[in-house]
Each structure stands twice: as C-alpha cells, then as structure tokens.
Amino acid sequence: MSRSDFTAKEFAGRLARVRAEMRLQNLDWLVAVHPVSIHWLTGSDAKSYQEFQCLLVGAQDEPLVVLTRHGEKHEFETDSLADEVHWFGGGENEDPIEAFAALARRHGLLGKRIGLEVPAFYLHPYHYLALRDLMGDALITESTDLIPRLKLVKSPAELGYIRRAAAIADLGMDRFKRDLAAGATELTLAGGVYETLLSNGSGIAASPINLVSGPRSAYSHGAPTERVLQRGDYVNIEFGATYRRYTATIGRQFVLGRPTPRMLELYDVVRDASDAMTAAIRHGVSARLPHEAARAVIGKAGLEPYRVHLSGYGLAPGFPPSWAEPLHMIGGSPNVLEAGMVVTVEPPVFIGAEGLGARIIDTLLVTQTGAERLGKSSRDLIVVE
Template sequence: MKRIERLLKKMAEEKLPAMYVSNPKNVRYLCGFTGEDSSLILSEAAVFFITDSRYVEQAREELSDLIQIVCWTRSMMAETAEIIRKHHIQEIGFEGFHLSYSDGELFKSLVQIKTRIADGWIEEFRAVKDDDEISKTLEAVKIVDQTFMHILNFIRPGISEKQVATELEYFMKRIGSERTPFETIVVSGIRSAYPHGVASEKIIELGDMVTLDFGATFQGYSSDMTRTVAVGKPDSRLSEIYDLVLEAELAGVNAICHGMKSKELDSIIRSPFVRENMNDRFNHGAGHSIGLDNHEAPFISYRSEEEFVENMIMTVEPGLYLPGLGGVRIEDDVLVRKEKSQVLTGSPKKDLIELPFYE
C-alpha cells in the first residue's frame, strides 16, 4: 500500500479527489496484481480494484485487504461510473496517454463529472526503483547474460537469423524468463545495418556481423542487452566500427550518474562519433529506462533536460550502421548511483568476438 499512499499524497497536493488508473503496468505497480483486464479507482476514502470474474480469486490472493474488489457485470467503465455515483465523487483524474480518443470520450460521458488528465504521475514514481525492483531486474539480467554465453555456441554459418532468435527465446524461458519484453532482434551481414530489423530467414554466412538485441522478464521486470559478434573474420571496416561503438558505449556507462542531465550524457556518448564524422550513422536514441515496461522514461536524448536520479536503471546503447556493409550496436543495463554507477549486464564486449568456424 506504500505506493498507493504515495499517489494519494500526490493527488492531495494537486487537489485531485479521485483517480482512475487503467494502464495495466501502473495497476500492477500500485497494487501488485499480476493479471490482466483490471483498473483502480483511488480516493482518500477508499481504493477500488475493478476486474471481471476471471480474475476475482487471483485478486483476493494478491491484493491487500484494504483494497475493495469489484467484479464488473456490464463493462469496466460502466462499473467505474457506478462507483463514482455511489460514492459522490465530484472530480476524477485519468490516464489520457493510455486511453484512445474514443475511450477517453466514452469515459467522460459515462462518469458525467469533472475530469482531469493526470498523465505521468505514476510513471514518475516508477522511474526510480526500490530494492525489490532492483533485485528483480538483476534476475532478468542474469538470464540474458547466461543466454548470451549459450548462444555463442549455437551461432554458425548455415543457420538462419530466425533459428538464432528462436533458440535465444527458448533458452531464456528454460532458465526462468516469463516472456520476451520486446521482439528479439537478430540481424546479420548487411542486415546488421538495420537498427531494429526483425529476425528473418536470412542464412548467416562466414564473415557476417551478427547483432543480437534481446531481453528477459523476471516477475514483471525486464532486462535489455545488445551484443554484436562476428562469424569468422569480418570486413576490417566493421572491426574498426566495433571499436568506435565500444568507445562510445564505455564513455556512456562510465559517465552516467545521479544529477547528470540527459542531453549531457547523450553528448558524451556521441562524442567519438562526432570526432570521426560518423554521428549521422547513429540514427536512434542512446538509451532508455527499463522496468515493468522495456522502454520507460527517462530517455537519453540531446533534447532532454531531465536529470538522472539514483536507482534509475538505464540502458546505454550506441550503434553505427553502414548500409550495404553492416552495423554494430552494444547495449548494457546500468543502475544509476550518486558517483560510480553500476553496470548490471556482464556479457563480454571488450574485444569483438570472432566465432570460430570449422570446416
């Protein structure tokens, strides 16, 4: 209930008497419910958890006795409106980002009271992790580290990117991952120049660079790691690119700390690319936070004045991509500390791994 109490305090400061929470990740964060199709109504007087008959028993097991469980019969929003009427709530906030325009309009028409968008309040809390969240993330990180060492013995010429992606996901599940938090990326050869290319039927060939971007989930919390390896000896230009990306990535993970502005870190990461006139080949964000969602605020961006705070967990993920030749990306998960931050992912990256090829 501590997280709910924190939100109620925020609501009091903002003079908001009630709030409707519909984002399932925010519902889970606030009350610990791990199922689906549920929402919360929070007020100083009471907290209501609204779900359907499939999840009532699960909710009784997972929720505090202080939360009232309501099983809707017509629809979740209709039940919400009924609770609002019964308890004489005069104003309510809701998560506009999570609802479509039509759902937002339906919500307002059903409740027939003053409404206010309250986006980002819970996400702001979620950005800074507590000890339990850090512990769960560490377990998800252990899974990707073990999986990387496993997949090095699986990748070889003659198998497809899809086969590698399938093996990655199968092995992660075998050792404890609940699910993949995003679509696993395996791109090889000239396709490694696709920053977010999905695994295809392309066959891995001798001399290919292979970029692996994958994550695991442990008790709801995700990890996210990228490594680029070579199958045999790659083009010398790609070996040079690897060293440059590694320099940028190390600059980022060594610099990030409590109080640093996002745009400052972005500049540090991009500095080696700017020096070599290659910044135009880095065409995606330099990193993001992870947690219940794989991409959470804050983000590493040259446009952002946001400051990193101790116990945020950030990714640092620079990459360079040369169309028609290939690309390199390296990514680690980092726990922000006041001075020296802690790199959580431990998979090798110091030198470009050139997988042995046997005739």
Template sequence: MIAPPFAAFTESEHRSRIARAREDLAAAGYDGCIIVAPENLFYLVGYDSVSANICPQALILSVHDKRDPTLLVRNLDLPLVKETSWLTDVQTYQLFVDDVAGLVAKIATDQGIAKGRLGLDMQSPAVTGSYTRALESAMSAARLEDVSHILNRIQLIKSPAEIHYMREAASYANLGLEAARRTLQPGVSEFALCAAVEVAARAAGSDYPALPTECGSGTRSVSGHATAMPKIIGKDELVHLEFAGVARRYHSVSMVTMATGDPGIVARRLYDVGRESLLAGLEECRPGAQVADIDIASRKPIERAGLDQAAQMRFGVGIGIAYPPIWLSSLQIDRFSSGTLVPGMTFYVHSWLSLGREGLGVMLGGTYLVTETGIEALSGAGPVDLLTV
C-alpha cells in the same frame, strides 16, 4: 489476512506506493485517478496480468479519501487478481454485456470524484481511443487529463525489493547472452539463434518479455528494431541481438553485436566507434549526472569519426516493470531531455550506428543500476571488443 500465493511485494510496500501516488496527484491538483496500464496496476496493487491489453479494466483511486482504491476487471480475470493482489475492493463485469465506462463512472461517483479533475494514464497502449471516449462520455462532468508522467515518475527509483528483481532479471538476460555466443555460427538461422537465447532465459526461470527478441544479421543488421526472419546467417556477417530477462515483470536488457568471421574493415571500424561511444557515455553515468550531458558525451567519438548521420537513436532509457507491447519507461537519456540520475534508478543504454548504403549496423549496450557512488552493470555485453566466431 493471508498473502496472495504469487504476490511479488508486501502489502505494506504497495500501500506506501499508493500514498506516494496520492501525494503527487494531489500536489498536481487532481481529485482522483483512473489507472488502466498493467504496469501501473502491478506497481500499485500487485495485480499481475496482461488482460489490460485485452479488455477494459480500471483502478479508481480517490486522492482525498484514504479508502482503498477500487479495481474493476472482467469476471473471468478475478482469479488472477486473487492470486497476486491483496486488494479486496474488486468489482467485475461481463464482457460485451455490461457498460464498463458506466461502471467506472458509478465507482467514481461513490468515491465522490466523478465531477472532479481526474487523471488517466493516457500514454499506455492499454488506454485505447475508444475506451477514453467512453470514459469521457460516461463522466461528462469530470475533466480527464493525462497523468502518465506522474505515475511513471514515482517508479523511477527502485526499492531494495525491486532491485532484487532487476538483478534476477539480469541473470536471465546474461544466460541468453551466453547462449547466443555458443550458438552463433554460419549456417544457423536467425530463428534458431533467437530460440537458443529465449530457451536459455526461460528455462532458467525468466518471465515472458514485453518485446520480442531483436535480431538482424548481414544486410539486415542495418535495421535497429529487426525481429528474426527465416534468414540463414552467412559467413563474414555482423549479427546483433537485443532481448530481456524478466523477473516478476522487471526487465533487464542485454545487447550484443557479433561477427561470423571477418565482416570487413568498414564494419570493424563502425563497431570500434560504437564501442568508443558506449564507453564515453558510460563514463558520464553517475549520481547527479544530467541526462543531456551523458548523451552529448556519447556522441563525441561519433562526431570525431564523421559518422553523425549513422547515429539515429537516443543513448538510453529507463527500464523496470513492463508488459507487452513495450518495455520503455519515462526516463530519457538524450540531449533533448532534462533529468538527473539518482541512486536506485535502472536504465539501459545503447550505442547504435547504421550505414544504410553499406547495409551495416551495430548495437552495443546493456542495463545498469545507479548506485550511491556510480553505476553497476547488470546485463549486456557492454563495451567489449567485437566477438567473432
């Protein structure tokens, strides 16, 4: 069989992932699974398309029957399947004409799982409330439960091929970082600064990101997830950015806070504490480290500075395959979670501090790979001194 022209992985790698999904789903007591999230479809069968966030689709997987899963997509999207996936059991429907949930139920019946305990990746934005209700109605004899955690868990440790894409994505993110440093100056708009970042990454080969470029300058720096506005960046302002480079849907995030001149003693102190926090957290990142211990360590410099209320974000989160509207994975690096760093995991961290009354905010961080002996920095400015232009 000829490989699809834009396949990101070999068929054998996908089949090993399907086998692992079946094993974990069976161990949890499931008879099968209905998979909708585009990142899960891409991971398991290679189908690369944003269409799951536009119209209903599903991969129906039997746990006990070892036949290939069946993919149901809109007829318009069939060429997208053929160019990225090796899967041959593909069925189509006509939008607004066919009963999609009814077709899913028929496929599940053919696979002998329509009356069983079935998983559904309910935490995905692609699994809308109306689609869930339609599936429950069409398969009233089945019991649908959320298995997002199972499907996410098998993606946490990256294969060598996945790590290659993570490093490629990081190269694009770092080009965006260089462009931000070259472009920033008083009088440049937030739109123009973000455009320079995005052009640098995309021109080099980056795929589209799952989230827009984050940018906050001046008093807007106090916002943690600000997107660019038609604001002209002034002199002596803090400016922070967060954006991703993307290679075959694998994301690597860069973060940086810079200043246009002298932002003032309070801003510089805030940045220095953020830098100490990032360093303290990174020093705890190693194979076998508990995520709670990492977050606790990152908070100690903040607590010593009396800035507890300025720290409102978790220290880090896992990252890998992503589609709009989000690039987070299930790995949480915070003091409220349990989990252990394992070689092959990729994550990004941020030291985020904001002072609402003063209108100041800083963001430092980047993306890292857990190796056999420690961590490897992939992208982001990291714990550097404040860059001023």
C-alpha cells in the same frame, strides 16, 4: 508478479507516496490505466491490458478499486491487493465505459477532481473520448506520468529482481555464443536464447528479441527470420530477460569469420560511445549529459546521420509492447538521473545504404558516483571462426 513478491510495508509505502503526490496536485482521485501502474500498486500480473481496465486510487484512505474484464476477475481477487474488484463483459459484449460510469457514480468520482492516465498503448481513443465526456469538468489533468515518475528510483527489493534478470540475460547470451554458426537460421538461434531464458527463471519479456544478420544488420529493430547465416555476416542481437517482470536488457555484436575494416570501425565507434556515455552517468546529472557524450563520439567519426534513436532510457517492470519508463537520454530530456535508477545504454549506428549497423546494449544502475553495469557478458566484438 503478485502481491506476494513484495512486503506489505513496501506496497503501503508506494500507495502513500502516490497519495501524497495526488494531494500536492490537488487530486481527489487518480484513474490508473497503465498495467505497470496497476501492477506496482496492487501486485496484479493479470493479462488484461489489451482490453479496458483501470484502478481507482483515492487521495485519502479510500479502497483500491479495480475494473477489469470478467476473464481476469478471479486473478485480481486472489492475487492482488485490490480492495474491490468489479468487472464487465464475459460471455457477451458489454460497454466497459458504461461499467466505469456506474462504478464512478458509486464512489462519488464525478463530483471530485480527477486525474486520468492516458498511456500510449493501453487506452483506446474511443474509450478516452468517452471517459473525457463522462468526467467533464471533474477531469482536471492527464496524470499519465504521476506513478511512473515515482517509481523511477528502485527499492532494494526491486533491484534484487533486476540483478536476477541481468544474470539470466547473461546465460541467454552465453547460449547464443555457443549456438552461433554458419548454417544456423536466425529463428533457430532465437529459439535457443528463449529456451535458456525461460528454463532459468525468466518470464516472457515485454518486447520481443531483435536478431539480424548479414544485410539485415542495418535493421535497428529487426525480428529473427528464416535467413540462414553465412560466413562474413555481421550479426546483432538484443533481448531482455525478466524476473517478476523486472527487466534487464543486453545487446552484442558478432561476426562470422574475419571482420571487414568497416565492421571494426563501426563496432569501435559504438563501443567508445557507450563507454563515454557510461562515464558520464552518475547521481544528479541531466539525462542529456550521457546522451551528448555518446553523440560527440559518433559525430566525431562522421556518423551522426546514422544515429537513429535515443542513447538510452529507464527500465521498468514491463507489459507488452514495452519495458521502457518515461526517462529518456536524448536531447531536450527534462530528466535528472538519481541513484537507484536503472537505465539502458545503447547509442546506435545503423547505415542502410551499407547494410551494416552496430549497437552494444547494457543495463546500468545509477549510483552516487557513477554507474554499475549489471550484466557480466563480454562487450568485445565476438568473432566466430
């Protein structure tokens, strides 16, 4: 993504919404750390998230100020909407918190009311503690979800990118179907999928491909290996395609040769749970409702102990290691679904003792009256003779 991927009007609207929410929360400044937050407000696609970086957002008409490592300075200057770009490091080590302190004093943050994003993957604990000490009483809240919750409902332009990603994901699944055969390795099959995705315009997805076969099919998030596929294998694949970092995910079940009754049973339960979940999705319902619909199907089949994770979640533009948003379809979720949100549907069953697992994954757009499945790939169990 870059600043040219959306209109100036759309970027300005995003910033206005963030500032309005900041004023409601009585914040003078927001220190955004999550790369998706920085990306959403400035258009920056810079790969600097593994080092300290932040975006300073004032509640009034202050400039958007970026602090990043020296290696990303030029990219922020030429391909983002940041009004000021400051940097640390370069050819020698430099403490980024010292650089932040100088910048905070220059813009008068330390005497104001500050909210700080504290994302799971992108803020080192040492840096967090140093920032907290530096800000002192000025740090009044950890505003980790302020921006992410504002962006759960997608704009028409964002939805266009997600639809493009879903179409590319379908091409990747078509390639996998063509290549799947006894004697192929998991890694070779994964390579074919990636070749198809990238050659058709997908960027590199924030989370790597999951591809498991045979006894490894009980691994809910197993990476592909050198394992050679054999007749009789149950196979599960999940991957994401992206367009301008906007993600669509897909997951399907396959079997090489005749499926066993147990394979068919697990597939049917997961398919029915996915259908029940999809039927429950619409504008205005609690995110717990689709989850409970899927859980009821799995529980009725006696498989509740093997439901190993949540039933679905929101999808965002993603940076490694995740494309997820803070919208979870699981028990106790506080979220309410709204038209324009994009979610995954993926109720799981994985039974380690049997070496079997099943999961069907689709990307859905929440609408006023239901849900639209964005991918077109068949959801049937694919049997390869």
